[in-house]
Amino acid sequence: MYKTLAKSLRQYVKPSVLTMIFLAGEVFAEMLLPFLMAKVLDQGFEQKDIHYIIQIGLMMCVIALISMTFGILGGKYSSDASAGFAANLREDIYKNIQTFSFENIDRFSTPSLITRLTTDITNIQFAFQMVLKTVIRAPFMIVFAFLMAAYTNWRLSLIILVVIPILGAALIGIVFKVHPYFVKVFRQYDHLNQTVQEVINGVRVVKSFVREEKEIERFHDASDKIKQVFMKAEKIIALNSPVMQLAIYSSLLAVYWFGAKFVVSGAMSAGSLTSFIMYMMQILSSLMMFSMIFVMIVISEASCERVAAVLTENSTLTNPEHAVEQLADGSIEFKNVSFKYYPEAEEADLANIDLQIASGETIGIIGGTGSGKSSLIQLIPRLYDVTEGEVFVGGRNVKEYDLVTLRDQIAMVLQKNTLFSGTILENLRWGDATATLSEVRRMAQLAQADQFVTTFPEQYDTVLDQGGTNVSGGQKQRLTIARALLKKPKILILDDSTSAVDTKTDAKIRQAFSEEIPNTTKIIVAQRVSSIQDADKIIVMDEGKINGIGTHEELLANNQIYREVYESQVKGGRISEE
Template structure:
């Protein structure tokens, strides 16, 4: 909770201004009943018209000033709360962007989206309410009580019965509503998770005829959210009838006993009218405070969820002092590298050692789950090894600034990731200032130029979210073009040719070899995609069981022979 309070600091003078304006506005409001009492007790009783006009004018001036001050206070409160929400949202997003892949997967995208949007909105709304209601209510409560006692101390004894009763009712409702609000936030998280999974997995759901099941799953989450929300609203709604009853009986008691005191000559009519106004202000102050107390638990639950994200210490950090002593560009070395995912009993990769020299093409092959993708993700420091070293250009990757390391790498992931926008905007993710000529060259090398030119607007054609209006092969070729545009020292292709047909695959690999003289690491499932590599690393259950050329491994390595045999009858590669 206290982690996010510091974000109010830039607005401290605005907060001081809000408190000052609220104090002024409350004082104006509190003084109006006194002037009304004076009009009745002095002006009307004495038939003093000038006094009535003068005092009435002051009432009008104070009312207008109170309105203007309240508007100004509400404007500043909104400005502070919205700015506060914006600042937290920005820092939360930046903080999430610095997470390692492992930390990101720990929270999950659905929960992080909820925390960045709904949770921050809850805290922002409560802050706005606190700056407005919760600042004004105590002043009105204290001021109204003191002025009521100053009008008639004996009549004020009515509050000794009414106020404790009101406090008891608010306490009971608060106690019942607090756990419900905490539960409601969890239900919101669950509902968002179900919606996100249903929308992102819509193709799989339809392919397996699970639409009915997903509807039921959504209805369960939605109904669960509705029931909790209904309970919360029903609990809060109880406050108003009880409040109305207490206020009405209090007013009746004030009029009843006030009339007796007036008939006895110990109280004036104006005083009783002012007393009624102050009683109303006291009750309204309690209403505002009760709203604040009811909403704060939900905001506190949201604030704790936000603080959880801020409190995470990134597992992949930039070194305090980075090394600049690069020996050979494009050199990659793995020295006894072991990596284990969080909570896993068995290491994903274990004791891996090999070297990739500048300009060489190294291929990595193995069965599903053998650790191929895990291995190459250690190079750009998506993860850090549990044991051993990953060395790039002669420097341990843990001794390099992440940004500087990744500038040297053109990474094409296994699943092509494209963003909504134009083709050229997606490609310029690789190089912001890329010229049209450079873009066309990258598309040509990636074998994507033909289908891009066929589009009506060419490179300015719009892509849907995740590139859903492209085929798998087209998305992969655009991802490759994006990496080529960067012109890095090292290229990493994580099974990036899997969606291409054999002809396009062969043509792309031939063009890459002819046009690029850089270090390349290729993860492949098809032997035909990696057989011409300078060296092939064979993985099996996280361990390196072979290293060499295609011909060498075909003669000496049993695991590689089995892979070749499973893809090409008789063990021959066409």
């Protein structure tokens, strides 16, 4: 886990090393101060040598100044290293997420990935900065201070040897007890983020159903669960402070008691006792620092595990060794394909699919909710891999293609239309970053989007809110279709992406497809029969299987499901005369 995270240090290895060097220098300088203080007390004051006192005093000032300089530089480099490390971690995680298949994303969930990119990495950043400051300073301080203390009086130093193992055992016990709580609390953070994300994305629905109070209550419940778990963890961590204080005060009392006896008996000078106590305080303060970083590490360990899990996750979809980098045409073939979203599921989401689509054909797909329409088309650009069977595009198995090559030749407009914050022009150029304004307008005209875009004061420079919330559902669908057309794909897939436009506009879009991109294979998933009735072939899906294939007239005559859908829409007034 830690080895995985360490790979993200990269250019910040040098600042990390410099931090440790400067802090080691700070410790070494601090070690000299008690030793020199003993000299002042035992020789300067006893012999009343002012010149010696001033000489040693100036030396102590210089050493203190050096120690402070090293401390400042160590603090600076530790801040640079920790902030840079966190930035690299975010970048590495985000890059790896971009390689994820839908299956990988489903495994983690979107809210969980957001928590790992934010809360978890912030925890790691703070812990790393604390570790940098203590990984050299505290051990060096303890070792050097102990050696100097032992040099001053080896018998008193035995007290330290008794205290440290007891303290270490107590801290280890706290870690094992508290770690499971922090693993649990970050799962609760995932749930909280999911709640927030759902409510913010669906704020219009929340308000239309007057669910504000209910959603506030749901957020309160999620937040309260985090509080409860944190409180349980903090009760255990709180034991750290009294354990440390007990160790410090007990050892100090023992040093005062035995040290006073040594001074009275003449076995130890007052200056030596003073320097020993200073070394003792340095050791105990380092132990206190250790205990604080210990708590930070305990809190961040769960975060480290969660971040490392994302970094080490490999996409379930990979390129073959000698990937095909050219798509011959837009032909599609399914050979005995079965598919499950979850391998452990008893029933397949798609079963025994055999289908052939010629390049340039227009194919309609219709079926009830959950019939497998979306599952079927997502296998074409290899958003998921088949569980059984094979999918061919352009005469080659989709697993043989370079993923970028395959997906670059397949334009897909999903059910959930997504536009990003930015101008309309920037959004449409997702299809082709080098497209000119005239090319963009041409594709927008084909998608029946240019007409409403030109009514905006800024036209194609109109800024869209996140998710395109400042345009209507139908406008959003037409913009995403225009974006897909700009790719000039060999295969165009529309997954119920004209459901929010009127039948007249829908007909114009289909007519434009027929006239302007005749050689592009077009797959139209729809709920309206009118959207697909002119297709070369119509596929009727039912419970993950193909129930029927044929033209509109053939299916009306031979397929009960299609006929029922058609008749229900005719009676409901949904089939218009076009």
